[in-house]
Amino acid sequence: MSKVTTIIDIGSNSMRMVVLQKSSRFSFSLINETKSRVKISEGCYENNGNLQDLPMQRAYESLKSFLNISHALKSRKIICVATSALRDAPNSKVFISRVQKELGLNIKVIEGEKEAYYGGVAALNLLHDNTFITMDIGGGSTEFSFIRDGKIEKSISLNIGTVRIKELFFNKDDIEGAKKNILDNLKKIFELGIEIPKKVVGIGGSIRAFSKIVMAKNDYPLDILHGYTYNVKDEVSLFNKIINARNNDDLKSVGVKKDRFDTIKEGTFIFKTILDELNIKEVVTSGVGVREGVYLTDLLRNSNHKFPENFNVSVRSLLDRFQIDEKQSAYLGSNAGKIFDVLKPMHNLDDKFRTLLVIASKLHSIGSTLNFYKSNDNAFDFILNGLNYDFLHTSRVVVAHTIKFSKKSLPSKSDILKYQELLPSLEVMQWMSFMISLNIAINQDLSRPKVEYVLNNNTLEIDLSNKSFLIQSNIDKLESPEDLIIKI
Incomplete structure (x- = not known):
């Protein structure tokens, strides 16, 4: 595997990149992390799923900058994956072809189940636990991996996402319709016939943003998001304050940052609805996700995508x-x-x-x-x-x-x-x-x-x-x- 590797994840709402440097057989360190909220799926759910010109241009320009950073850091391997927005869009090939032709970057569109699996691999290897569900709320979909006794039992992707819910329901003040849509999708989890752990490892910008607010509210002494844990029942009031916020001033008053005003209500609504329906008791915040999962499946390809026992x-x-x-x-x-x-x-x-x-x-x-x-x-x-x-x-x-x-x-x-x-x-x-x-x-x-x-x-x-x-x-x-x- 290359000494310096770049992983780019094109999500519906944000595009993220990590550059990781390998130092020995299984060890590595993060040398760059960059995020751009390009909102590539903006407007698509109101237009039969088609990507719109302006969001595609934002994503294209950001990819150019990402590649500049990657090349400056002497990365010799670049893996770029795309998730829900490009997976669902009928016109995604227009964007993918332009990027390949003009930037020389191949974008791999991954299926929802694979996306969920990558999140599971990242959490299983980089968090100190071995029985939980990963929940990755994105702009267009939400992914789940079910981990028990250190093994991934099942991975699934559902069409629940902040941008999707916003455009199809919240913009029309159809909150009941949004809840019904989420619950109808969640039936697929119960149909799996597996035991659902009571602990969720939360992945994705919406969950991380919520966890930051919880940390600030509770005067938590450590300013580190990865691994931060809280009980769901203790934060019911905060969930409701964000969901019921009438305007941006209300959101600001509970600690929501400006760059999250646009989707935090939808993300929090999805999060709480899922937690309630699955009867989740505890949330562990993950600072890692699809990008690290992609890297680890490559790094650990000869060891079943898992670090050796007792390796830290x-x-x-x-x-x-x-x-x-x-x-x-x-x-x-x-x-x-x-x-x-x-x-x-x-x-x-x-x-x-x-x-x-x-x-x-x-x-x-x-x-x-x-x-x-x-x-x-x-x-x-x-x-x-x-x-x-x-x-x-x-x-x-x-x-x-x-x-x-x-x-x-x-x-x-x-x-x-x-x-x-x-x-x-x-x-x-x-x-x-x-x-x-x-x-x-x-x-x-x-x-x-x-x-x-x-x-x-x-x-x-x-x-x-x-x-x-x-x-x-x-x-x-x-x-x-x-x-x-x-x-x-």
Whole structure:
């Protein structure tokens, strides 16, 4: 697969592009993301589905700009897919032929089921969950993938979309007609005869826009959309305020951005109607979708479109990008596990914290790469945003704080106050801080010494093969939790 790959997705409402750079066999990082709300399907549903000249011209001009960005980033592979608008339009070949002839770009029009499958592949690999439904509300259609126990059971596309509903029903004040249309389409889901999970992974601009409003309303401490989760019942009032808004001022008052005024009511109406009909309890917001799904089906074509077990693309891509010494990283990861295991009778933490301690230990040196001085603070800020995929918000916050407090003193209550709702107890974070600090102190001279640990009551006995003064002095300075005594 090409080192730099561009994926372009021509949707009914927005056209999006991601440029991804591969760093090792399965890892990659995002180097560009561009969006243009060309509204290529504007006016088509009122004209027998035919694409109109002005929207097609907007899309053509945006594609030229997308290709300029792609070429500047030295992308050697460009995959362009189109969904509902071009799939449904009788005159789509006019646009496709012009783009191929004048821009040299081949557009692949994908079927609805394939579009839904791509969304499922993206969410399955890049979100930390394995049983859910993906729901991708677009301008012309809505796609669903049903994932259970880490496998995609079924994918389906329905003719429900924000632009479609707006032009056929909302512009005519036929809200009941819109609801009937949605419910009639949803019957096809029940006809599948499969169990419907109670958790939805929301994809698409309308769902993301709604999630941003929820985050702001709830004063959520982390400004990261991918992985943001909320309960449907807690947001019923917000749903209704947007759906019943009389004008743009009403929309603005609840936090809707100007660029969403045109379709947010329709998108929210579709979203709530589907959530209610399928009896969904929880929504997880996805920052990835069709584009990432297209990329991953190419990248993972020899592994059933799924990452290997226990592979984390965010961790691997950061290790690649910052060229962290593999031997040092492996040593710190292994030693972190040893420290966690031997101290388990005292800290009694869930094993998920063992995984997070190992990850924090492997990535802590990123801060020094960014800037040696205040390296822990640098790493904290970067890790909060750098662990892009496959991490719960709680997990990335724990990893970032564990790295931040890998120093002599333990964190206090005031140190974790800002992110308190996403963190475990102060006691847990003090143990995490101590364990990573001990791990780093053991390898202070980067010699990767052989070490054995034994816990006798509340005394941790450390047997070092190379007990240098530097290591000894750094361990002596550590503040330990509870009544733990360290003996070397």
